[in-house]
Amino acid sequence: MEIKRLDLGHLYVTARPWPVHGYVILHEQLGVVLVDSGCGGPGEVLRYYKVVNRTVADALDDHGLAPSDVTMVINTHLHFDHCGQNPAFAHAPLMVQHTEHERVLRERDEVTDWIEASGMTFELVDGSIELAPDLRIIGSPGHTSGHQSVVATTGLGTELFIGDAAYTRRIWDSSGIGSLPEGQAADIDAWRGTLGALKALAPERVHFCHDG
Numbered sequence: 001m002e003i004k005r006l007d008l009g010h011l012y013v014t015a016r017p018w019p020v021h022g023y024v025i026l027h028e029q030l031g032v033v034l035v036d037s038g039c040g041g042p043g044e045v046l047r048y049y050k051v052v053n054r055t056v057a058d059a060l061d062d063h064g065l066a067p068s069d070v071t072m073v074i075n076t077h078l079h080f081d082h083c084g085q086n087p088a089f090a091h092a093p094l095m096v097q098h099t100e101h102e103r104v105l106r107e108r109d110e111v112t113d114w115i116e117a118s119g120m121t122f123e124l125v126d127g128s129i130e131l132a133p134d135l136r137i138i139g140s141p142g143h144t145s146g147h148q149s150v151v152a153t154t155g156l157g158t159e160l161f162i163g164d165a166a167y168t169r170r171i172w173d174s175s176g177i178g179s180l181p182e183g184q185a186a187d188i189d190a191w192r193g194t195l196g197a198l199k200a201l202a203p204e205r206v207h208f209c210h211d212g
């Protein structure tokens, strides 16, 4: 298994730019697994967050890959900066938690409309699922109610792809104590529980989406 970080541009939540990262897992059995596809969606949302986008095709090309090489997409959750370039992967299964899909339908906004209009169809996951003996999806609610993370067992040990379960290493290290950026936790108790559960996996490496 080999892991590559994708540079998917940046956006602005505060005055400072936030990087946007996705990840590729080159897996012997599963092929090219993409964790989060980057920014996309309705123009008003992209303008609001002042998105300076990078296409996932360009980001993959940095590693000698093309969208057509991707065999599976895992969306940690359905915020526009994590599923926004899903339309480039109509040929691949899009794995998302059932509860996350229900959430976007329930909380319906312009991103929901965009997801529906794009025609993307999801493969819905309930909680944990083993994709291969060394790769699994686990539920990690709190940032959103249906957030999920990816657990890989590599030569290094346990590696986690945590989406927005913690935006940055600083938040991960804080263990949820102290002030949080806006939007970090939709449900603070669930979020703290998830952070504790992820830390209990004793990861050798944690892959963030919005850390420098």
Ligand SMILES: [Zn+2]
Residues within 6 Å of the ligand: 077, 079, 143, 164
């Ligand atoms: Zn998010």
